[in-house]
Amino acid sequence: MRTTVAEKSEKMTKQELTAQDAFQLYGAEASNWLMKRQQLIGAALGVLLVGGLIAATVHYFSSRGEEKASKQLGQALTVLERPVVTGVDLQPAEAGQEPPFKSEKEKDEAIVKALGDFRAAHGGSDAAVTAALPLGKAQYRLGNYDGAIAAFDEYIAKGEKNEPLMVSAREGQGYAHEAKGQLDQALASFQEMAKLDAGGFLQGMGQYHQARILVAQGKKDEAAQLLADLKSTQTNTAAGRLATERLAVLAAEGVKIPEPKAAPAAAQDAG
Numbered sequence: 001m002r003t004t005v006a007e008k009s010e011k012m013t014k015q016e017l018t019a020q021d022a023f024q025l026y027g028a029e030a031s032n033w034l035m036k037r038q039q040l041i042g043a044a045l046g047v048l049l050v051g052g053l054i055a056a057t058v059h060y061f062s063s064r065g066e067e068k069a070s071k072q073l074g075q076a077l078t079v080l081e082r083p084v085v086t087g088v089d090l091q092p093a094e095a096g097q098e099p100p101f102k103s104e105k106e107k108d109e110a111i112v113k114a115l116g117d118f119r120a121a122h123g124g125s126d127a128a129v130t131a132a133l134p135l136g137k138a139q140y141r142l143g144n145y146d147g148a149i150a151a152f153d154e155y156i157a158k159g160e161k162n163e164p165l166m167v168s169a170r171e172g173q174g175y176a177h178e179a180k181g182q183l184d185q186a187l188a189s190f191q192e193m194a195k196l197d198a199g200g201f202l203q204g205m206g207q208y209h210q211a212r213i214l215v216a217q218g219k220k221d222e223a224a225q226l227l228a229d230l231k232s233t234q235t236n237t238a239a240g241r242l243a244t245e246r247l248a249v250l251a252a253e254g255v256k257i258p259e260p261k262a263a264p265a266a267a268q269d270a271g
Contacts, residue, residue, distance in 0.1 A: 076118040111138040204239030232260035
């Protein structure tokens, strides 16, 4: 008979698999990625169509002397606009329009081709570096972890260090190493992720991912300390809630849960 803790553990695992992490935040792929890009290019605030955001990205790179590359980047990114439609008979696409994709795999393959071709034609440009991030995500989803790591590595090495999306690149890099069983490298990626200024769902997730890897390495006491600190400082975030559930599982496994070393979030806000 399954225990309550076991049921909770299974629930937590399912929650993590379906949680809106950095890759699934890309799940509005173009809109969410480009909305964040808005912060860099000074585009107007508000809810904008994906096409408008792509146009803003094109303008951003045009202003940096990459007019030709920027236009072709905009064309390559349009693949992200096309939806995936399954389980229904599709009507022929209207003249001048591309049909929906029949599967997520088909879409990711199209993303890899479009962005791969663009980067081959514009190697060394800032636009090509930017394209490495969505390329890495698509490679990861396709199970091409070496290709994903190469793309994320390039983005991290050549992108602007204060780039808001750098945190997503570090997370992707960590996930890809983890998928290959390279836990030391994954831990290092998540440690770097935790140093970056993340917001929204990603707040605190670098620390949470570190704890996951430490558990996988058998270092449960170290993981418990990280999770206790995270629970204390990120109470109202997704990472804080995941930390609370993970701590419950560790406690059920006999791990002693330590007091947090970091000050509670309320105390930090007061200071």
